Amino acid sequence: MNDIFEDLQWRGLIHQTTADELLPQWLSSGSRTVYAGFDPTADSLHVGSLLPLMMLRRFQKAGHRPIAIAGGATGMIGDPSGKSAERNLQTPEQLAANLAGIESQMRHVLDFECGDVSAILVNNNDWMSQFSYIDFLRDVGKNFPVNVMLGKESVKSRLSSEAGLSYTEFSYMLLQAYDFVHLHREHGCELQIGGSDQWGNVTAGIDLGRRMLGAQLYGMTCPLLTKTDGSKMGKTESGAIWLSAKRTSPYKFYQYWLNVADEDTGTCLRFLTELERSEIEALDESRVSAPQERASQRKLAEELTRLIHGPAGLASALQATEIFFGAEIENLDDRQLIDIFADVPSCELPAAELTGEGLGLMDALVKSGLMKSNGEARRAIKQGGIYINNRRVGEIDRRLTPADLTSETVVVLRSGKKKYALLRFSN
RNA sequence: GGGGGGUUACCGAAGCGGUCAAACGGGACAGACUGUAAAUCUGUUGGCUAUGCCUUCGCAGGUUCGAAUCCUGCACCCCCCA
Numbered sequence: 001m002n003d004i005f006e007d008l009q010w011r012g013l014i015h016q017t018t019a020d021e022l023l024p025q026w027l028s029s030g031s032r033t034v035y036a037g038f039d040p041t042a043d044s045l046h047v048g049s050l051l052p053l054m055m056l057r058r059f060q061k062a063g064h065r066p067i068a069i070a071g072g073a074t075g076m077i078g079d080p081s082g083k084s085a086e087r088n089l090q091t092p093e094q095l096a097a098n099l100a101g102i103e104s105q106m107r108h109v110l111d112f113e114c115g116d117v118s119a120i121l122v123n124n125n126d127w128m129s130q131f132s133y134i135d136f137l138r139d140v141g142k143n144f145p146v147n148v149m150l151g152k153e154s155v156k157s158r159l160s161s162e163a164g165l166s167y168t169e170f171s172y173m174l175l176q177a178y179d180f181v182h183l184h185r186e187h188g189c190e191l192q193i194g195g196s197d198q199w200g201n202v203t204a205g206i207d208l209g210r211r212m213l214g215a216q217l218y219g220m221t222c223p224l225l226t227k228t229d230g231s232k233m234g235k236t237e238s239g240a241i242w243l244s245a246k247r248t249s250p251y252k253f254y255q256y257w258l259n260v261a262d263e264d265t266g267t268c269l270r271f272l273t274e275l276e277r278s279e280i281e282a283l284d285e286s287r288v289s290a291p292q293e294r295a296s297q298r299k300l301a302e303e304l305t306r307l308i309h310g311p312a313g314l315a316s317a318l319q320a321t322e323i324f325f326g327a328e329i330e331n332l333d334d335r336q337l338i339d340i341f342a343d344v345p346s347c348e349l350p351a352a353e354l355t356g357e358g359l360g361l362m363d364a365l366v367k368s369g370l371m372k373s374n375g376e377a378r379r380a381i382k383q384g385g386i387y388i389n390n391r392r393v394g395e396i397d398r399r400l401t402p403a404d405l406t407s408e409t410v411v412v413l414r415s416g417k418k419k420y421a422l423l424r425f426s427n
Numbered sequence: 428g429g430g431g432g433g434u435u436a437c438c439g440a441a442g443c444g445g446u447c448a449a450a451c452g453g454g455a456c457a458g459a460c461u462g463u464a465a466a467u468c469u470g471u472u473g474g475c476u477a478u479g480c481c482u483u484c485g486c487a488g489g490u491u492c493g494a495a496u497c498c499u500g501c502a503c504c505c506c507c508c509a
Contacts, residue, residue, distance in 0.1 A: 259463065292462040325463060376456085379471055385457040416457060 004062035035067035043101030044244035047234025072125030152200040180205030254317035257301035346422035358399030368421035387414040
């Protein structure tokens with residue numbers, strides 16, 4: 001059993017704990033049960049959930065038992081912490097579908113079949129829905145002094161905002177607090193971890209545990225993973241980076257990490273990978289001595305893609321990367337191309353277009369959606385921004401013929417550095 | 428209710444009878460450079476069967492050989508006085 005506390009500490013993963021002195025000893029002296037909550041607002045987790053998920057993984061590897069709790073009940077309400085407006089309520093059907101998706105992703109990170117410390121995923125709706133309103137008020141609500149609740153940062157900030165805070169959201173804290181008590185009673189859980197914005201909810205659970213059961217529970221929060229410019233990790237102009245291959249392809253996932261800014265890479269390596277301290281520090285050094293190699297980003301992208309998408313996912317991401325930024329496309333067949341260019345818009349055309357005169361390049365560019373008009377296509381070609389199978393073309397009146405097929409039925413068009421479109425010619 | 432100002436391309440903003448597909452800035456796109464970064468530099472930025480043609484300056488009419496520019500009506504916005 002390695003010293004998890006020390007490891008977390010040097011990685012910078014400990015923001016606040018409820019028992020700074022006690023925890024190191026407590027964690028190293030036995031197998032404990034730890035939980036973190038996940039928000040089931042979609043059928044996939046996104047990069048933002050990677051940090052708490054990795055936290056649980058670290059605890060599991062250190063011999064503790066992780067519980068992931070999907071907030072089926074709380075998800076219907078929405079945590080007011082850090083939110084500027086109230087959330088839309090979800091239907092039970094949506095939630096069920098979301099939970100199923102999330103569970104399959106967790107299996108990549110946590111071990112659910114390893115005996116004593118097997119991870120479990122629970123849904124707080126299973127017990128919350130059993131409660132009658134009266135029972136909940138009597139058993140749980142009476143333990144919450146409103147003046148204490150009003151003092152919580154998450155509540156205070158919303159109260160002073162224009163949007164205000166609904167009674168439902170105000171009650172969120174009670175639900176999350178009760179989760180902790182329930183998990184303690186059912187599974188012997190004694191430690192809750194979460195992002196630093198969860199501090200208020202975590203301590204509420206600890207208080208409730210003491211009042212209801214006389215139990216000593218612990219809490220630990222980790223810093224939020226943000227970029228140096230303050231924005232959230234995992235968000236791009238085109239949306240969030242998801243863990244599901246269906247929403248974000250392994251290639252895009254890999255690319256996201258490969259493009260992390262130098263300043264953010266050290267934190268990502270520490271927070272999200274399990275690399276040894278010595279290796280991370282060597283990478284830190286390489287970012288100063290040879291930044292152009294981006295060894296840190298490569299390692300980061302590789303580690304995370306392998307973890308989330310498996311070795312096969314990583315291999316396809318690497319292959320796609322090579323093609324997207326490499327020279328000419330050759331020696332690939334239809335299947336490989338279509339796989340690599342999974343993210344790229346494609347367009348089906350009859351094979352007959354290629355024969356005889358061939359298909360005008362400008363025409364092809366417009367049909368593929370890469371260009372909006374012939375004029376735009378003409379300009380792009382003139383400026384040298386158009387490539388067929390990754391080879392630049394200069395002639396405006398270039399025509400596509402069967403000789404341009406790079407595989408059985410595919411021609412790859414590209415505009416600029418990374419905008420691609422696939423043309424498929426079939427009968 | 429009375430008086431004044433405005434509405435221009437993706438956004439901001441010039442133009443106030445012809446040389447206006449419309450200055451300039453931003454954005455976007457492409458090229459060079461580079462680390463798939465940042466910055467910088469260059470080019471492009473209504474459409475087309477393209478030295479020409481068509482559509483666009485709030486909307487609808489009108490004056491004129493000719494209108495983004497002048498006139499009339501309408502719509503919306505802003506300011507001042509009640």
